[in-house]
Amino acid sequence: MTKTLDRSRLESLLSSEEQLFHKSHPKSYELxxxxxxxxxxxxxxxxxxxxAGSFPVFVKEAKGAHFTDVDGNSYIDFCLGDTGAMTxxxxxxxxxxxxxxxxxxxxxxxxxxxxIWVGEELQRRFKLPYWQFALTATDANRFALxxxxxxxxxxxxxxxxxxxxxxxxxxxxxxxxxxTPMSRPNNMGPQVNPLETSKVIEFNDIGALETVLSARDVxxxxxxxxxxxxxxxxxxxxxxxxxxxxxxxxxxxxxxDETHTICTGPGGYTAANALQPDFMTLGKPLAGGVPAxxxxxxxxxxxxxxxxxxxxxxxxxxxxxTLAGNALSIAAMKATLxxxxxxxxxxxxxxxxxxxxAGVESVIKEFELPWIVKQxxxxxxxxxxxxxxxxxxxxxxxxxxxxxxxxxxxxxxxGILMTPFHNMALISSETTQADVDHHTKVFREAVQSxxx
Numbered sequence: 001m002t003k004t005l006d007r008s009r010l011e012s013l014l015s016s017e018e019q020l021f022h023k024s025h026p027k028s029y030e031l032x033x034x035x036x037x038x039x040x041x042x043x044x045x046x047x048x049x050x051x052a053g054s055f056p057v058f059v060k061e062a063k064g065a066h067f068t069d070v071d072g073n074s075y076i077d078f079c080l081g082d083t084g085a086m087t088x089x090x091x092x093x094x095x096x097x098x099x100x101x102x103x104x105x106x107x108x109x110x111x112x113x114x115x116i117w118v119g120e121e122l123q124r125r126f127k128l129p130y131w132q133f134a135l136t137a138t139d140a141n142r143f144a145l146x147x148x149x150x151x152x153x154x155x156x157x158x159x160x161x162x163x164x165x166x167x168x169x170x171x172x173x174x175x176x177x178x179x180t181p182m183s184r185p186n187n188m189g190p191q192v193n194p195l196e197t198s199k200v201i202e203f204n205d206i207g208a209l210e211t212v213l214s215a216r217d218v219x220x221x222x223x224x225x226x227x228x229x230x231x232x233x234x235x236x237x238x239x240x241x242x243x244x245x246x247x248x249x250x251x252x253x254x255x256x257d258e259t260h261t262i263c264t265g266p267g268g269y270t271a272a273n274a275l276q277p278d279f280m281t282l283g284k285p286l287a288g289g290v291p292a293x294x295x296x297x298x299x300x301x302x303x304x305x306x307x308x309x310x311x312x313x314x315x316x317x318x319x320x321x322t323l324a325g326n327a328l329s330i331a332a333m334k335a336t337l338x339x340x341x342x343x344x345x346x347x348x349x350x351x352x353x354x355x356x357x358a359g360v361e362s363v364i365k366e367f368e369l370p371w372i373v374k375q376x377x378x379x380x381x382x383x384x385x386x387x388x389x390x391x392x393x394x395x396x397x398x399x400x401x402x403x404x405x406x407x408x409x410x411x412x413x414x415g416i417l418m419t420p421f422h423n424m425a426l427i428s429s430e431t432t433q434a435d436v437d438h439h440t441k442v443f444r445e446a447v448q449s450x451x452x
């Protein structure tokens with residue numbers, strides 16, 4: 001007999017955790033009040049207003065898989081910058097490269113020899129011949145979308161319901177309960193209604209995939225190889241084969257966004273599963289936390305794009321950025337790829353993630369909870385539904401904001417930072433077995449308080 005959540009109990013427990021949080025973070029609270037006088041909402045980025053506490057924790061310093069806040073509280077960091085610090089905070093090799101490069105120049109709008117090494121390493125890992133640089137994966141995706149539209153002459157793109165590709169405008173499209181496309185709720189001031197730019201279907205629906213592509217008006221499919229940010233939704237057997245077959249059949253390009261799924265291994269999900277995208281995009285952990293992103297593409301794409309490129313207008317065509325490929329981010333990328341995001345890194349981190357996942361599963365089984373936990377490489381996430389969702393629509397229907405907030409705040413008050421707004425954990429090679437065991441203990445205490 002599975003347990004049923006008592007909502008009034010949850011409300012009471014959440015109130016108690018909020019009081020404990022406020023009591024334990026007086027300096028953070030004072031900084032937050034000061035910040036509200038100069039920063040909108042008291043935070044440097046809008047989404048930080050949604051942290052589980054009634055104000056954000058202000059960090060003093062971070063190293064490896066741990067950080068300390070201004071009140072002296074120490075934390076195990078399973079958020080790791082929502083993949084941006086998946087390497088662990090300030091990895092030694094990356095820090096040394098940054099310090100060395102700072103002495104020699106930060107940005108010059110000219111190439112540096114290290115950029116060739118990075119391009120060659122990206123070729124080796126991801127099997128695409130040509131690469132370009134950006135500062136965020138959002139920009140990398142924007143640039144790849146522009147290229148695909150320019151080459152094909154088509155305007156529509158295809159994405160999956162509740163997909164995540166940063167703040168790319170065209171991806172803020174979803175479907176209602178009847179399957180009718182609509183602008184995603186709370187899509188803030190869209191420049192263009194995404195219904196004019198995009199089509200949307202559910203992930204793992206092979207029939208819908210061929211139907212929408214057969215209209216031959218879709219320039220490109222933008223896809224994570226495994227859906228994230230809405231749980232971890234794995235492709236069903238044969239789905240990627242069908243995705244590649246139908247995009248080729250109907251003259252549509254395929255972009256694989258590995259920004260989160262780089263947790264799979266050194267070459268991401270693409271290399272691990274021998275995918276053959278036309279474009280690949282990647283950001284976040286690539287430079288050990290320094291803003292950096294890349295997009296790669298095939299020989300065929302390179303030739304088709306070059307044939308339509310007017311050199312005199314290449315600087316004002318909507319692709320590029322003054323600071324993209326700057327010396328500092330290139331140096332950080334080289335050091336991170338060469339010394340941090342190695343086979344050894346993934347071997348250590350994935351082994352620990354398996355133990356993390358097993359710990360969560362043991363508690364779910366002990367309390368007979370209608371919950372699941374899914375893993376991809378050194379990333380795992382628990383979700384409040386009894387069976388794995390097949391697509392974004394099913395996952396979104398299971399979202400429980402109050403329960404999410406309670407689980408996050410309960411952990412935070414006991415020295416664990418999970419990824420905000422959902423319950424995702426990343427593990428770096430700096431994480432320890434003791435860190436994992438502490439999470440299992442705290443997770444069990446949270447469940448016990450809810451259902452005990």
